[in-house]
Amino acid sequence: MTTMDCDEIRTMLAGYADAELAALEREAVEAHLAHCGRCRALVADQKRVQRVLESHAPPSVPAERWSAMSRRLTDELAGRKHADLVTQHRLDSLDDLEDESPAEPRETRVPAARPGPPRPAASQGPVLKVLGPRAKARRPRLAWVAHAVGAIAAAVLIAVGIATVLRTTDFGLAPDALATQADITIHEIQMLDPGYNLILFAGGPKDIAAVWVEPIETEG
């Protein structure tokens, strides 16, 4: 392994100071620190700042503040449960009224040309008038399902067609992030063209931010 320079070592220093590096990386850093006073000083800084930060605890919170907050949260939880129960009750009562629908002819928004199930007999007219639209939408179930299936099938066919076109089209991803050294791990580089030199930017043997080639100038 080639010795690493300060730039490459730099961002591993935090990991070294916190003992979060794997054995291989730790050894690489140690090898560098053996002869680099500047980086040793950086490690000492990192450790010192961490100690200072950890020793400074935020102000303690009085127990009453926590209890008050706890009560508020319990209320919130209870409120949600209540809301859920009310909604459920409403839905239940809708189902009850569902079966009693008027026989009067009414203008439907639902497509006419389909075989609907036999309409139940009417009774509670006024109540149903209020709930009318919803009740109407739920009733011819079979026909609605057939309708939906047809629409989905057609949609899928169209979608597949268009999507195939879209997927291979050049609609670019705007570059909004350049990978940093930490985002890239190079496992191995094979330079097969002898006419070029390899230049690696900002990295140890593994974490590299950019790979460049430089043509070897031949004389004559």
Add this chain to the structure above:
Amino acid sequence: MNGGGEQAEATERQAEAKRDRALVRRLQDGDSGALDDLFRRHREAAYRIACRLLGNAEDALDVVQESFIHVLRGIGSFRGQSSFKTWLYRIVTHAALDWRRCRAVRSAASLDAESSPEPAATGERRRSPTDEAAADDLKEAIDKALMNVSEKNRVALVLYALEGMSYQEVAEVLGISIGTVMSRIFNARQRLRELLASEIG
């Protein structure tokens, strides 16, 4: 941190996550006892994150409350892909950062000269009833300095400074790579070193 210590910590974390999972399930069923337990277990950590990100204890408590309410709202659809702790820390972090931005908008809109949300070199830190009576100069300096670290770097450092957090866990909360965590923490601490040169020598 040697091998043995790491092992013990990992086991501890797993046991904690398991307990949290059971509590989350009970909470999803509406058990308020589970809510109490989860709150008691995680409120301090949430408070520390918020306090270090905002530099102010009162705001931090507001953010903690907001975060737990957010948890209640989302607990129904929480599927446990991450641990509860990771999820909560993510919520608190975003809530704290949004809090600062909202304050910035609010005070700009109302031309409020009282609070300046931007890191001000000479801005006074707001006192709150929960602060220790005797202001620790170093504590103040640290809070002020933290506010002068760039947001991304500050968040990584604040999370890591919590007890028992590892780079891996910080990476999970923030959704970034460990290498990025490492460089952000490095930069944050370098900046603090510069800003606190007179205090810590």
Add this chain to the structure above:
Amino acid sequence: MSQATRWYLATTVLLAGLLCWLAANAPAAETESGTRISILAIHATNEEKPHIDPELKPLKDALTRSGYNSFRLVAKERRAVRTGDTWERPMLEDYALRVIPTEVAEDRVTLTYAWVHYEKDEQGRRIARVLQQVPMTLIKGKYFVSGGWRLKKGALVGAFAAE
């Protein structure tokens, strides 16, 4: 057109639109094992008045290290590539960039990229000569830059990212 047909048509169009949008934007990993790769072909030159295409501004740091001062985006393409498949994207002047994703994780992709140059061999047949081959792991959503291949004028630089 009767009410029924209108409703039918509206639903179909809406559903088709939704499905198209999903198909175009859903990560490839959800439907098949793979990832979306974006490749940029960039022409780097040295000019009196340095210029960088606005779309390339975020990559400026890495690009300027090449020693060139002007960069133009020549081509960009984004495509879903299945794990194990090779996507060879032609670049400038007989150069091409191959990207082969080998492993897709939640936040990163392990892939191999290779620069190839098309030339004629002794028999005059067109062959692809591999210049550089690199297995690597890249965090999703971030562009990796490589290049510096000398062209008649300036150099060719490539950048790619995975989602």
